[in-house]
Amino acid sequence: MSISGLPPDEGRALRDALGDWATGVAVATTLDPAGQPVGMTVNSFAAVSLQPPLVLWSARHGVPPFDAFELADHFAIHVLSDRQQPLSDRFARVGGDKFAGLDWQPGHAGLPLLDGALARFQCRVAHRYPGGDHLILVGEVLDIARGAGAPLLFQGGAYRTLAR
Ligand SMILES: Cc1cc2nc3c(=O)[nH]c(=O)nc-3n(C[C@H](O)[C@H](O)[C@H](O)COP(=O)(O)O)c2cc1C
Numbered sequence: 236m237s238i239s240g241l242p243p244d245e246g247r248a249l250r251d252a253l254g255d256w257a258t259g260v261a262v263a264t265t266l267d268p269a270g271q272p273v274g275m276t277v278n279s280f281a282a283v284s285l286q287p288p289l290v291l292w293s294a295r296h297g298v299p300p301f302d303a304f305e306l307a308d309h310f311a312i313h314v315l316s317d318r319q320q321p322l323s324d325r326f327a328r329v330g331g332d333k334f335a336g337l338d339w340q341p342g343h344a345g346l347p348l349l350d351g352a353l354a355r356f357q358c359r360v361a362h363r364y365p366g367g368d369h370l371i372l373v374g375e376v377l378d379i380a381r382g383a384g385a386p387l388l389f390q391g392g393a394y395r396t397l398a399r
Contacts, residue, residue, distance in 0.1 A: 257390035262313045262326045263292055264339075264347045267303035272334045272347035275300045276327035278389050279369070280312055288376040290356055293369035299330065301370070309344040309359050310374055313352035316384035317396045322349070323387060343377055355380040 241249060264274035275298065283289035290312065294304045304310060315323055326333050334347065342348040343357045358374025365371070388395040 254391045257388055257395070260315045260323050260387045260389050260394070261292070262315065262322060262349065262352075263294070263304070263310055264313070264349065265300075265303055265307040265310045266345050266347065267300075268306060270345070272339060273300040273303045274326050274333055274347065274349075275304075276323045277312075280314070283373060287361075289361060289373055290358060290376060291371055291373045293366050293371045295369050297368075304372065305363070305370055307360060309346050309357070309377075310372065311342060311346045311348055312356045312358065312374075313349050314354040314356075315387040316351065316353045316382065317387045318384060319351060320387055320394055322351075323394070351382060352380070353382050353384055353386055355382075 258278040259280065261277050261280045262274050263277050263280075264272060267273050275294070277292050277294075279293040281291055283291050292312065294301050325337075337349070339347045339349055343359075346357055348355065348357070356374070356376050357378040358376055360372055361375040362373040363370060364373070385397050388397065
């Protein structure tokens with residue numbers, strides 16, 4: 236794949252450079268049109284606005300959960316703690332039922348909510364913007380929940396944790 240404005244062989248360089256940006260790790264969830272829970276690991280989550288309360292993340296076109304997120308009116312973002320790396324791995328896996336054997340509770344509009352997150356945001360989709368090979372979803376925060384612990388981080392293509 237070529238990247239507009241950069242020679243095609245710069246894709247790796249772009250990924251590596253973007254990997255210098257240290258982020259948290261989150262799991263985005265929603266319901267598909269059949270009412271089945273879907274989710275994916277994301278590190279594109281960001282704060283947008285306090286008044287009104289808005290957050291964003293971006294979903295890559297073509298991955299199986301994409302269609303559900305593109306159509307969804309609501310999504311939940313679970314900010315993972317450093318004890319939840321297995322959950323990040325589970326939701327970053329390609330294919331399969333990521334919710335198999337996992338406890339979840341229905342939230343706003345039936346949103347699948349997972350336990351143990353450091354912070355959880357239930358959102359109504361406020362805007363959808365094209366973002367190249369991703370779709371940018373901006374959500375109005377309807378509800379917040381907080382847990383305890385330290386964040387799981389991602390940088391340089393690897394999980395990290397805060398130095399104690
Ligand atoms: C740390 C990390 C961050 C990720 N961030 C994003 C993201 O922001 N947006 C995205 O579309 N995919 C992201 N992914 C990849 C998706 O999690 C992955 O493509 C998706 O879970 C695949 O879903 P599927 O198994 O249903 O195909 C990330 C993966 C990891 C490990």
